[in-house]
Amino acid sequence: MYDHxxxxxxxxxxxxxxxxxxxxxxxxxxxIKPIHRTTRYKTSTFLVRLEGPLDTPAKVxxxxxxxxxxxxxxGEGETGKATFCQITGAMKLAIQAAFSRSIFGxxxxxxxxxxxxxxxxxxxxxxxxxxxxxxxHNRAVDExxxxxxGQKQYPVWYFLYGNxxxxxxxxxxxxxxxxxxxxxxxxQGGVVKSWGGKYxxxxxxxxxxxxxxWAYLVxxxxxxxxxxxxxxxxxxxxxxxxxxxxxxxxxxxxxxFRFVGEC
Numbered sequence: 001m002y003d004h005x006x007x008x009x010x011x012x013x014x015x016x017x018x019x020x021x022x023x024x025x026x027x028x029x030x031x032i033k034p035i036h037r038t039t040r041y042k043t044s045t046f047l048v049r050l051e052g053p054l055d056t057p058a059k060v061x062x063x064x065x066x067x068x069x070x071x072x073x074x075g076e077g078e079t080g081k082a083t084f085c086q087i088t089g090a091m092k093l094a095i096q097a098a099f100s101r102s103i104f105g106x107x108x109x110x111x112x113x114x115x116x117x118x119x120x121x122x123x124x125x126x127x128x129x130x131x132x133x134x135x136x137h138n139r140a141v142d143e144x145x146x147x148x149x150g151q152k153q154y155p156v157w158y159f160l161y162g163n164x165x166x167x168x169x170x171x172x173x174x175x176x177x178x179x180x181x182x183x184x185x186x187x188q189g190g191v192v193k194s195w196g197g198k199y200x201x202x203x204x205x206x207x208x209x210x211x212x213x214w215a216y217l218v219x220x221x222x223x224x225x226x227x228x229x230x231x232x233x234x235x236x237x238x239x240x241x242x243x244x245x246x247x248x249x250x251x252x253x254x255x256x257f258r259f260v261g262e263c
Contacts, residue, residue, distance in 0.1 A: 040260040043115045044233040046092045047073060047084035049107040054095070057085050063098045064091035088115070113228040114257055116237035118151045127240040127256055128189025129204040148253040149239065154220050157254035159187045159242045161213035162200035164227065164257075170216065173230055174223050184245040185215035187256060193263035195234075201259035215242050215254065231257045 050072075054060055057069045064070070070085035087095070095106055118124075123131065149156045160182070163169050167179045174180070191205035202211065218224045228237065235257040242254040 038261070040233060042088060042090040042093070043117075043236055043260065044089040045111040045113055045115055046087050046089060047075075047109040047111060048087055048092070048095060049109075050083045050085060051107070052104050053099075053102075054104075054106055060085045060087065060091075060095070064094045066091055084109070086111070112232050113225065114231040114233060114235040114237055116151070116224075116228065116255075118147070118149065118237070118239065120147065120151070123147055123239060125236065125238040125258075126189075127187065127202070127204060127238050127258055128207055130207045131189065147239075149255055152221070154224070155217050156224070157242055157252050158216050158218050158224075158227070159185060159211075159213050159240055159254055159256040160216050161192060161202060161211065161256075164230070165214045173226055180216060182214040182216050185213055186243045186245065187211050187213065187240045187254075188243075189240065190256070190258070193259075195259065195261070195263045199234075201235075201261075201263050202256060203259050203263065215244050215252070227257075234260060236260050 048054060048060060050056065050060070054063070057072055060066075061069050064087060066087075070087050070091075073084045073086055075082045075084055092108055099106060160170075165182065167182060170176070170180045170182075171178070188210055189205060189207055190202045190211045191209050192211055193201050193203055195201045218227065237255050238258045240254055240256045242252050244250045244252070
């Protein structure tokens with residue numbers, strides 16, 4: 001049995017992945033049990049081990065019905081190395097269905113971090129109940145049009161609220177030697193509610209709705225993934241506009257953690 005995985009994505013994956021799921025063994029025919037297929041589940045992140053009839057990313061892509069080839073991740077445990085593809089919950093369901101009557105049982109690991117999938121051809125996903133990415137003015141009109149922030153754009157501004165807006169919490173999570181610099185800020189199109197009786201949850205709201213919070217410049221992908229693990233897949237990363245409240249107000253294209261589910 002594997003102790004943990006040293007994944008490319010970052011050291012935190014070893015802490016949060018379900019390492020006990022990775023046990024090569026003979027399996028009886030796989031039967032799918034009813035699953036509550038919520039939006040949160042479908043957008044959650046999983047790893048599927050490349051082996052047997054799923055030994056290449058191309059085969060994973062085909063069975064999952066994915067548009068693009070999944071990202072490959074390397075893992076290492078006590079008994080050797082293994083290779084995985086990073087997939088969504090929706091892709092996992094498709095793969096399970098494909099092997100529902102097979103003796104082969106794919107190995108999945110749940111990676112509990114806030115999903116991030118920013119479109120290159122539209123503003124999606126964006127904060128706000130009135131934002132429709134299918135409308136022509138919200139989509140690319142030519143190949144050269146760029147929607148910001150990009151999926152791999154760093155540094156990138158984040159609008160923070162709740163526990164993450166606490167400098168001491170941020171410093172501890174990111175391993176900073178000094179207190180982080182946060183700017184007083186607002187964003188529009190959201191409403192802060194609560195879930196679980198103690199957590200703040202930003203959900204879509206009308207365009208006129210204003211939320212108070214703080215702007216923080218996330219310097220690297222590693223730092224961003226740390227925050228994504230902290231928020232877990234109860235949240236997802238979406239685009240928003242951040243208005244900083246300094247001496248001169250500035251509006252920047254940024255990101256925010258939006259709650260996935262109902263409050």
